[in-house]
Structure formats: structure tokens, C-alpha cells
Amino acid sequence: MFIVDESHVSVPQIRAMSAGDGVRKRTLAEYGFRLPSCVDNRPLHFDEWDRMRPSSIFVSATPAAWEITQAHGEVVEQLVRPTGLLDPVCQVRPTHNQIEDLMKALREVKKDEGRALVTTLTKKMAEDLCAYLEQAHFNVRYMHSDVDTLERIHLLQDLRKGVFDILIGINLLREGLDIPECQLVAILDADKQGYLRSKTALIQTMGRAARNLKGRVLLYADTMTPSLKEALEETHRRRNLQALYNEEHGIIPKATFSMAKTILEEEVLTPKVSEKKIESFVQRSDSIETLRMEMIKAAESLDFEKAAKLRDWILQLEKQ
Template sequence: MNFTLHADFKPAGSQPDAIRGLTSGFSEGMAKQTLLGVTGSGKTFTIANLITELGMPTLVLAHNKTLAAQLYNEFLDFFPENRVEYFVSYYDYYQPESYLPRKDQYIEKDADINPKIEQMRLSATASLLSRNDTIIVSSVSCIYGLGNPEHFQNLGFELRCGEKARQREIIERLVEIQFERNDTELMPGRFRVRGDTIEIIPGYFNDIIRIELFGDTVDRIFEIEKTSGRRLSTMEYFHIYPARHFVTPEDERKRAVESIRAELDEVLPTLGMIEAHRLRQRTLFDIEMIEETGSCKGIENYSRHFDGRSAGMKPYCLLDYFPGDFLLIIDESHQTLPQVRGMFNGDYARKKNLVEYGFRLPSAYDNRPLKFHEFEEYMKHVVFVSATPGSYEAEHAEQVIEQIIRPTGLVDPVVEVRPIEGQTEDLEKEILRTIEQGDRVLVTTLTKKLAEEFTDYLIGRGIKTRYLHSEIITLERTEIIRQLRLGTFDVLVGINLLREGLDIPEVGFVGILDADKEGFLRNEKSLIQTIGRAARNANSRVVLYADKMTDSIRRALAETERRRKLQLAFNEEHGIVPETIRKPIREKEVEGVELAEIPQDEIPNLIIQLESEMRAAAESLDFEHAIELREQIRKAKEKMR
């Protein structure tokens, strides 16, 4: 299998050694390796080269949609000739089904499915089953239950020019695999019939597949552009995969219904009168819908019966669509692995009330994410990628490959420790010095009160300062960072400056207050990550204000100094003079809506406009923009009320 990497640059800095080390590790039989790459060292490009060398189908796992979208676009640029797919939760909005016993309140599942992302999920599985040169970039959605891959593959069928196929048979097979007939409007997952012609849009496709029959023979197959009707290509054959992931052969569907009935009969005697009545009504209604239409609302809760699994067996998920040998890349592993580990417990806790109070059969427990030990079974060829790997990586990785030297030649910043006494005056001097040289400042505190007080103090001293707090929503945070880069203000004060989007080249100084107060934001990893915020500026400095040298500070300083020595030695040997990264500042994407200035009778029209923009943002994978627009919609609806 061939992956063809396209890039205008070649591996540099530590990248060549990292690529060789990881490739050799796998050839020597290592199952787990760690790529310890500092900020700005080009870890994604290293992984792209590794994929090219190994030639294996690849899953890149990220801990949120925003990071996944960023990685997806990067790999699309690197591999335009191969299949690069995107697999995340397809909900723009999701309220899970739940029951609150204290309030006796049942909350029905409410979800707004993004059809574009649903199409991309289907495309991901179709690519895995039809091509080996496939890269899937996914969030932790990949460990949640998905339809049986054998059913998805075996229920698909191929149409080939010249073969015998009656129109009625084709229609029946399309309906069986969840395609809907609609002779008026064609969209993914639908088909229409016009005379001897059948037109379909597969769930994972953008354009129309037109099948022309001559009698009982497939005469011609065309790909047609949906909007213009222009013929794009002539095909000898086309493989049609199901329109949904949860599909089951008819005989197995009948067996599943009998299995659901048997479980219901077994459970009812164990419940109270009200709970038993509730469960009987709901389950019998669902069974009737399955028998009549092949599906029902919440059918995934019966997945164990359709899959023929025993109680407690792990569900099928995206990882089962990969072949036996595939490459697993866990990006930002120090955050992603704990997230994977916590998914099962959260899901189980929510379903416990539903089962105990008669809203769901106990088999609903088995519609779940993987447990962590089940996820580990897929780690046959895995690379943990992080600047600060966690304890799991340290215990299990058979090799740690360091990527310390940046292709740009930038080195980690100079770090000093100064006493807490007089820190306010000292910090003010450093801020003024940094502003004078044309750079920006980040200051991190441990408490909201101190952050607010220090912000007020600096503003009182005539220094343009803003405060970044936890209540600021995602896109507003992005706009604050943009204004900092533009120089609208010079100092940003916050409690947690470890979030994405804070790799700012203009930052020339980072001040860490109360650095000796051990805890989540002052442990070794957090200190290293915070120090790294100054690693994109050639003149950057960091000061830790502390009265005692904690173990975390010692280790963070030692690691930073170790990296600096390696980076400086490399630069001296190769005659490299580091330069601050030049990163363009994007235009403001969202103009804030001042609801107070909008007449009450105009708000409904505003909501319609914002909802349209939110869907467009989600379709283009700009989730931060979509979240901001959703927040504006919420505020607009509140004003209406």
C-alpha cells in the first residue's frame, strides 16, 4: 500500500531522527512508542512521514473536535492522493436520555444531527472497507458503539454493467440497507426511480449515482453532479454500502426481536408495578416499530440483541472496521488517554437510573463506549504524541523518541525563579520592559480573585490589560487572543493558560505567580506546558515567583534547561540563528451581536439567521464559531422570553 506525502519542505531539526527511530521501533516489534515533541517541533509532519514509511491504515485520535478538525485539514494537505477521513460525534447539540429520581423527571434524548458529519462518518467506514490507504482522524467518538462491520460490508452490494438485475430487486435491496425512496428530493441516503433509471446518493457520497437498466440488465452507470446535473464520469461498476451504520439482515432482525421479548419477560417480574408497566409499554412499542420499519427511536440501545452479543461483551466500534494491523496515533496523549479511560463510567452512571426505573432494558448497558482495557486490545502499533507524556505512557512505551530541535531553530525560553515578596513590582518592571521591545505578556495566577486584583492594578498603572476567565466562551477567548496579538492590549492575565490557541509568537514574557503551590496548575507537566507558551519568540523569558524550590519546579527547570542545551548546541553546529515565528493574524470572523440594540420583534429573524450560520460553521468544521453562535442564539431566546 502506498501513501504519497506532499509537502514543500523536508524533515529538519529533530524530525529525521524521530522518523527513523519510530520506524525502526516498529520494525523491531515494539508495540508502543512515545514521540515526546516540544511545542512547535512539527510533530504532525513527523507522523505523516511515519505513515508513509509504514504504509498502514492509520487512526489519529484527538481529545476534542477542534483539535481533530485541525489535524484532519493538515493530513488532507499532506495526503491529497489518499483517503483522509474525519470521524467525530455527529451531534451539533446532544441532550442524552436520562432520569432524575429526586425530581421524578424523565429527560428524553434530544439531538440535532449534523448531516455533513454523518456523511463523513459513513465515508470513513466505507473507505476502511474498500481501501487500505486510509487515514481516519477521530475524536473519542471512535470508542462508542457502532454497527457490526460484517453487516455493514456484507449487506452492501455491487452493481456492474452487463450483469442481470431486476429493478424491483435493486429497490428491495436499497430499502433493506436503510435507503429511503423519495422521488422528489434526492439527498444522501435516498433514491428515486424514473422509468428504467434508478438514481441514488449513498450516505457517504456527494453526487448522484445513476443506474440505467435495459430490461433486466444493468446497462450504464454514471456519476452525476448533484447541483448541475452534469455527467462527471462513466463507471463499469459501483459498490453500494448501507445508508446507516446500524443495519441487520432480516433473519437476524427477527432473531433480535425474539431476544428482546425474552429479556423483557425475564426483567418484568423483578420490577415494581409502575416500572414494569412503563418498561412493557416502551419495549413493545419499539418492537412494533422494528417489525414494521426495521428501526425505532433509540434502536442503538438494543444493539446487543442485533449483534448477537452476550451481556457485558464489548460493542462494535470504529476500531473494528480497521484491518488487524493498523497504526494508532494518540495525539496529546496526556489528555486523550484519561478521557478515553473515563468514558465508560460516565455512560454507565447515566443509564443506571434508566434501567432501575423501567425506562430501558438492562441490555442498554451494552450500548456503551469501550472500557479502557478493551481499548488497549487495539494498541498493536501505537504512538503516544505529547510534549508532556503521562504516567501511562511512561509505564508502557517501549521507546521514547524525543523531538527537541525545532525546524525553525527556536529554543526553549530562559527561566528564572524569583521570590514572591515584591513580585508585583518586579512583574510590572518586566511587563514594561517587554512592551518596550514590542512583545506581549502572559501572567498566570492561582485564584480568580488574585487575577482580578492584578488586572485592576495594572490597568490603574496605565498598562492595557485583559483578564481571561473560565466563563469566557470559546470564540470570545479566541477573539481576546487575536486582540492581544494585534496589540489592542499588552497583558493577558488568567488562571489556566494551558488551553489551545495560546501558542502566540508575540509573547515575549510569561510570569507564573505562586509557582511553589503544588497542584494541578503547578505540577511539573503544567509548568512545562506554561513555560512552552513563550517558545515561539526568539527573545522570550519566563519568571517563576516562588519562595521554595518544589520538586515540580526543579524537574520543570531541569527539563527546560536540558532542552535548551540540546537546541543551542544544534544551532551552533549548523550555524542557525533562531527567528521569531511569523504567524498571520486572521481577520475577525464573528461580529458580536448586541441584543440590547435589537427590537424585540426582530429577534425571531435574528435567531433564524444565527441558526443558519451555526449550521454552516459546523459543516465547515469550525466548531468554535458554531459554539459562539449557539451561545448567541441562547441569549436571543432568553431575551424573547
């Protein structure tokens, strides 16, 4: 059995890997930096991969046409959440005075101690909007591809903890942005048809507000594009089915809030061992050696977060 997670992204990447590798190596061979035979060492072409894969399950909130075709109609939908939460309410608003309207909505979220995500089309617009909102005394940050990975993690932590209330970005679909504190998702220029405003991207972006009891989405658009129309219809369909299920089974929607921690924060950046735990380790003469063996085993298994945590435990024990 072969399982492809987030298949709407993963499957196109398989096709892109082979094409990108071929373009790069042909250029190097053409200008004499590599031998022509370098193109033989390559990823699988898409059709090769397709022939080799066994029985497959494609998992995605927004499957593409290719996956649906391959499934021959065997599509299983998981729309009901254990918490009973519904897909968010979506509103389309005109772009005229969209920033003023957005600021009003952001004030409501801040008053309710919630969080908001705002998505723009360009880095420049994200930075300019962030600066404008800061001048209006909003607690806001922006995130785009120029922000490195560790800083992204800190930004998400600070957003959840309430260090700031609003995060602005271009593509807010990265893992970790499904935060229950998010009450509002605002999508500027929602009618600018393209990759960031496709049906798939819109549904995924709107879903960022689906973990909050008061979650809602504002889409600023003057034209009802096919992508926008389909995304709204799909979200509305899911919401109706979820509400019907809750009504039939007497489920009252409720949000769940976990500690705002990430693996990186918990196991790498701030590894802690209680004094009591250290004392219990020290009482065993072989404890440090045992931990060292576990650390090596974790590193060999490519579980570097666990290995780093064990390393820091060893250092604390040796210090004791």
C-alpha cells in the same frame, strides 16, 4: 497505525469518559429516571480500549509515565525547531513583592512592544490582578472558563494585534496561545503543588514563551517543589541540546511572525470575495449552483467553516 495527539491529555480522558458516564447513568437509574439497562450503552472502559488499539504512536511534549511504559523505551524526541529557537530562559523569584516585580517586568515587555501571559491559581485572583494592573495603566485583559469560546478567539486576536499587551488566566494551555509575540510568561504561586502546577502543566505553560527570540519565564515561588525542580531541569536540558545543535550547524535563531488571523476570523466571521472574483463567477451561469454543491459537500464532510464561507459567497453572488 493509531496516533494519539497530545496524549498526556487524551489518554486520561478515555478513562474519564467511561467513569463519568457510569456515574451519571447509575444515578439516573437509581432514582427512576432511566431504566437500569441504560448503563449498557457506554464508552469503552480503558482496559477494553487498550486491548483493541493497534500499533500506536503517542505524541506529546510532556508524555506521562503510562505512555513511556507502553513504548518500552522507544522514545523519539523532536527538540530542534526549524527556526532554531531555544526553549525560554526560566528564572525563579521569591513571592515577596511579586506583583511589584511582575509590574517591572511587564513594563520592560511593553517598552519592547512584546506581549505577556500571566497565569494565576484562581479566577478571583485573575480578575483582581487584572483590575489592579488596569489601575496602574497597563493594557490588560483576563481569560478563564466563564469567557465563552468566541470571546476567547477575539481576545487572542486582539492580543496578537496589540490591542492589549497582557493576558491573565488560570490555565493558559489552550490551542492558539502559541503566539510568537509572547516575550514573557509569568507563573504566580509556582510552588503550590497541584494539577495547575504539576511538572506537565509547568513545562507546557513555560513553552508558551518558546516562539519568541527574547522569550523568558518568571516563576514566583518560595519552595522548590519536586514538580518545579523537574520542570526547570527538563526545560534547561532541552535548551542546552538546542543551543548545541545550533552551534554545530551554524544556525542563527530567528522568529517567524504570521498574520494574526484565525480560521474563524478568516473563513466565518469576515468572509470576503473580491469584486474581480465575483465578476468571474457571474460570467459562468452555473457558478452559483456549483458553489452550492460544494457547500453541501463541505457540510456533509463536517467542514462547517468552509461551508459557511461558500454560503456567504453564494449570497454575495446572488446579490450581484
